[in-house]
Amino acid sequence: MSQVERVGDLAESVGYLLKQAATALHASMDAVLRPQGLTVSQYSVLELLGHEPEQSNAGLARGAFVTRQSMNEVLRGLQDRGLVARPDVAERGRARPTHLTPAGQAALENASAAVARVEKRMLSPLSTTEHTELIARLIACRDALTGDGAPTG
Amino acid sequence: MSQVERVGDLAESVGYLLKQAATALHASMDAVLRPQGLTVSQYSVLELLGHEPEQSNAGLARGAFVTRQSMNEVLRGLQDRGLVARPDVAERGRARPTHLTPAGQAALENASAAVARVEKRMLSPLSTTEHTELIARLIACRDALTGDGAPTG
DNA sequence: TGACTCATGTCAGCATCCTGACACACAATG
DNA sequence: CATTGTGTGTCAGGATGCTGACATGAGTCA
Numbered sequence: 001m002s003q004v005e006r007v008g009d010l011a012e013s014v015g016y017l018l019k020q021a022a023t024a025l026h027a028s029m030d031a032v033l034r035p036q037g038l039t040v041s042q043y044s045v046l047e048l049l050g051h052e053p054e055q056s057n058a059g060l061a062r063g064a065f066v067t068r069q070s071m072n073e074v075l076r077g078l079q080d081r082g083l084v085a086r087p088d089v090a091e092r093g094r095a096r097p098t099h100l101t102p103a104g105q106a107a108l109e110n111a112s113a114a115v116a117r118v119e120k121r122m123l124s125p126l127s128t129t130e131h132t133e134l135i136a137r138l139i140a141c142r143d144a145l146t147g148d149g150a151p152t153g
Numbered sequence: 154m155s156q157v158e159r160v161g162d163l164a165e166s167v168g169y170l171l172k173q174a175a176t177a178l179h180a181s182m183d184a185v186l187r188p189q190g191l192t193v194s195q196y197s198v199l200e201l202l203g204h205e206p207e208q209s210n211a212g213l214a215r216g217a218f219v220t221r222q223s224m225n226e227v228l229r230g231l232q233d234r235g236l237v238a239r240p241d242v243a244e245r246g247r248a249r250p251t252h253l254t255p256a257g258q259a260a261l262e263n264a265s266a267a268v269a270r271v272e273k274r275m276l277s278p279l280s281t282t283e284h285t286e287l288i289a290r291l292i293a294c295r296d297a298l299t300g301d302g303a304p305t306g
Numbered sequence: 307t308g309a310c311t312c313a314t315g316t317c318a319g320c321a322t323c324c325t326g327a328c329a330c331a332c333a334a335t336g
Numbered sequence: 337c338a339t340t341g342t343g344t345g346t347c348a349g350g351a352t353g354c355t356g357a358c359a360t361g362a363g364t365c366a
Contacts, residue, residue: 006265007272010204014284015178015272017291022175023218024298025168041352051163058314065176068315070353093361094314112159118298119160119168125293130286131167134294137287138170140278145177145271194322211344221345223323246331247344 014141025122032114038107041066041074042083043115046100046108049084054097083107167294178275185267191260194219194227195236196268199253199261202237207250236260 010016029040038046041064048063049055055063061071075098078084083104086096100108123131163169182193191199194217201216202208208216214224228251231237236257239249253261276284 004262004266005269005273006262007200007269010200012288013272014276014288014291015182015268017288017295018171018175018178019218021291021295021298022171024295025171028298029168039352047160047163056314065172066352067354069317069355072316073352090314090361094359095361096315109157109159113157115168116158116160119166120158122294122298123167125297126290130290133283133286134290135165135167135170137279137283137290138167138174141275141287142170142174142177144278145174145181145275192322209344219322220324222325222347225346226322243331243344247329248331249345 025118028118028122029115032118033111036107036111036114038111039074041070042078043108043111045071045074045078046083046104047112047115049098049100049104050108050112053099056095056097058095060098078104178271181271181275182268185271186264189260189264189267191264192227194223195231196261196264198224198227198231199236199257200265200268202251202253202257203261203265206252209248209250211248213251231257 007013007015026040029043033040033043044064045060048060057071057075058068060075061068064071064074066074075084075086079086081103082101084098085101086098088096090096123134126134160166160168179193182196186193186196197217198213201213210224210228211221213228214221217224217227219227228237228239232239234256235254237251238254239251241249243249276287279287
């Protein structure tokens with residue numbers, strides 16, 4: 001009980017491995033998206049809008065794990081390039097739901113295909129069962145951290 | 154063959170889950186490290202030095218997945234607070250190997266214990282076998298991305 | 307109607323990290 | 337000795353994301 005637990009070998013630390021895997025994925029995504037003229041953040045917005053159109057700036061920020069302010073910058077860039085559009089005035093409230101333009105839809109299809117290939121390469125060493133299990137484990141880890149806010153020692 | 158593969162349901166995308174888990178972990182680590190006066194980046198350096206002392210600025214940068222320039226900033230902050238030390242002049246070459254001071258060692262022990270508790274909470278839903286498997290899967294995914302640099306379509 | 311709460315959008319300032327560039331130290335090679 | 341290549345430290349500038357603050361619009365309730 002008096003033994004103080006510490007982070008052990010880094011090569012076997014799930015936290016460190018999580019960081020390594022996420023960094024490697026981000027780098028690989030950047031490598032395939034940059035030739036298409038998209039950053040990872042911009043692709044994330046397109047993908048989010050592809051799955052659920054008419055999302056507000058704040059909603060997209062939550063989906064991409066950034067602040068509203070940062071998302072506003074990303075949206076402005078996409079809007080200037082004509083990949084997304086949002087009304088100048090809000091129909092109701094302050095939220096101005098964003099949606100993909102035809103050009104944005106086309107860009108998303110190319111980008112999503114490229115990212116899917118990256119994901120496929122990342123998962124290539126895993127069997128279908130292992131793939132499914134990995135999803136479940138990641139969900140469990142995520143929920144264990146976000147669902148409970150009271151460490152209490 | 155003509156069917157274009159795309160990223161599927163985000164809730165089951167390993168990439169998206171990886172990002173979610175890594176973000177949740179980073180936020181949880183920040184929450185326990187900030188009261189101790191440390192950022193996640195600073196903690197990373199202390200942990201790296203605790204596992205392998207006398208590392209150069211460039212070496213630490215590789216270990217923490219940032220550039221040498223960024224790591225230099227972090228090191229300067231830790232040095233000003235007396236948690237790490239490095240010789241003013243290099244004994245050999247340009248590298249000035251950094252090491253933990255006694256104060257840094259103490260800070261590391263507290264921080265590492267706190268982070269270990271966060272990791273433990275994150276892994277609490279997993280059995281020992283599942284924990285071990287998760288490590289292996291993450292390593293496989295990481296290596297699949299970093300080991301091969303030629304997607305070639 | 308008015309007060310209160312909540313979510314959203316936006317502005318300003320700051321922190322962090324990056325890219326590009328350059329100089330220095332060492333090893334290998336001729 | 338001179339040249340080349342690799343690794344390292346550092347400076348300058350810029351891109352990106354964050355915290356803090358404020359105003360607007362909608363819903364709730366007295």
